[in-house]
Amino acid sequence: MSDNHEPEKISIPNGRQGLIAKIAEKAVKTNSETILGIGDDAAVINSGNLRTLVSTDMFVEGIHFNLVYTPLKHLGWKVISAAISDIIAMNAQPKQVMVSIAVSNILMQSQILEIYEGIHLACNHYHVDLAGGDITSAMRGLTICVTAIGTAKEDDIVYRNGARPTDLICVTGNLGGAYMGLQLLERERSVFESTGVQPKLDNNDYILRRQLRPEAQIELLDYFKKKEIKPTSMIDLSTGLADELMNLCRASDMGCEIFEERIPIADETKKMAEEFGITPVVAALNGGEDYEMLFTIELKEYEKIKDNDFFTLIGSINTADKGSYIVMNDGNMMPLSDSFNSSN
């Protein structure tokens, strides 16, 4: 099962991880073609000389998006970006998507087609094919389920569990922007609903785009190929850095050390975080939906990557007994957990 979006909003009774573990336990593997089932960003299937990777994500109105401020075209773009991000996180090339939509009669056909306009745009941009799906009625609300399919050579696939001591921890782009965009949209929505004052969204294009129209890190695949680098582990940041880094460390049975000063945060994100009284690094550690890539590479690759302007080296992997922590700018070492609390 792939990890989900915005963990703070997910409240599956008694804990989602425990539930998934119980389900995975009973999922007997009967086909030798199923190389990997539940447990990473995507399932891995043996299809002869290649591997087929499949991942499914569900996006629910009121949980993952709010139609009050989400343009339908952006929504279509976003669900495709989020879905193929899971395939990229396995170092595989996304090739097809299947999109299923359950929609109530409140949406008109023209609005459904607007969602698909965003889907087509994203498909063209990422060179993936919309290969099928399902459209059905719903009593209420809009639910979108996207299955992303990709291919990779067996030796190229990167799992979550390959991180080893001294490996360098890297993250693409910058973090916390999508989260601050969401905070801004939520604030303006609630102001509008209680006072009728029109939303003030000017000059916040960057963080709004991070939230409403995120980009999947597909160029990273070519970068790795060109540089002849194979990450030792990789995961996409659908939830926050803290949560996903812990997922990666747990899967690899490792600990880690990262540095506050190294965590990439855009100026626009910092500015908005300060406006909200949120410590920027907390937004970066806990905020989801950036769809950046978190990966580890061997120390010996350092020379190859040191001058790149694509991703940032934020720390390194330790043995599990050393624990997982972030070194703050003041020198304090704070333990990391799935959700980082700066007052830990």
Add this chain to the structure above:
Amino acid sequence: MSDNHEPEKISIPNGRQGLIAKIAEKAVKTNSETILGIGDDAAVINSGNLRTLVSTDMFVEGIHFNLVYTPLKHLGWKVISAAISDIIAMNAQPKQVMVSIAVSNILMQSQILEIYEGIHLACNHYHVDLAGGDITSAMRGLTICVTAIGTAKEDDIVYRNGARPTDLICVTGNLGGAYMGLQLLERERSVFESTGVQPKLDNNDYILRRQLRPEAQIELLDYFKKKEIKPTSMIDLSTGLADELMNLCRASDMGCEIFEERIPIADETKKMAEEFGITPVVAALNGGEDYEMLFTIELKEYEKIKDNDFFTLIGSINTADKGSYIVMNDGNMMPLSDSFNSSN
């Protein structure tokens, strides 16, 4: 896009088929691996020496199932059966399923696990692997999205569009049972809701099982292999016989002639149809969710199949100009349309 369940309940504004056509039109194919996208029971992907088939179906509470009378375990079984039925309809072996569930807090963890109990049962029965998925919260209701994945040799795949004049039209099992089971459940539910009288479901096990716990026709794959028969076209009966036969004829650009007396209907189905004042053949033609297989084979295969107790020969394919009709027992020829009306 795969065809859906219970067409009578689907009310996507301005027509679902038109909507899908508009979406398909803009779905540009950029990857040579995508052999077939939107338009059949499943997408077909070139994965080297084999073909990978992928299909996605969405099941929505209040549209496709009613939790008032659907045992959760049966629901889990049913969504898997329905999903892999699309792969079987391409003459391909289902291998994996991905299950995504959006669920409100009304369901407890134990209830979610009950759904998965049915999913695991079905996976074991059909020898498919639960390879992943997603679990997320929903504001209201339960939505399940199942992606089924299968494999086939290139030459074995059967599409909808291969029916040719004189081909024999065959259907597995018997029809209309799931529909009559639904009518019974709906009647007892509404009696219970208005009067408090407990449902009377005794002695109706057969049609209830057809509705609540349908079987996918996976044995058909082995039958074809053993008999060395390759159907010229195939489709699964998720909606009614009339609708799916028209889908098959339209895809093949053909017409057809079927015979009322040949349409297989179980005694239990006939009995319940009569109780409801429904002509049994109308239940068979219009009722969905039987998940039987409708296929055509060349006339020359007749000797091989004539004594089988697996499926029934119900008619033959004509050129399109001859139209599509059913020969009634009284000799009248009634035109077929997506939804058959006996007073046509």
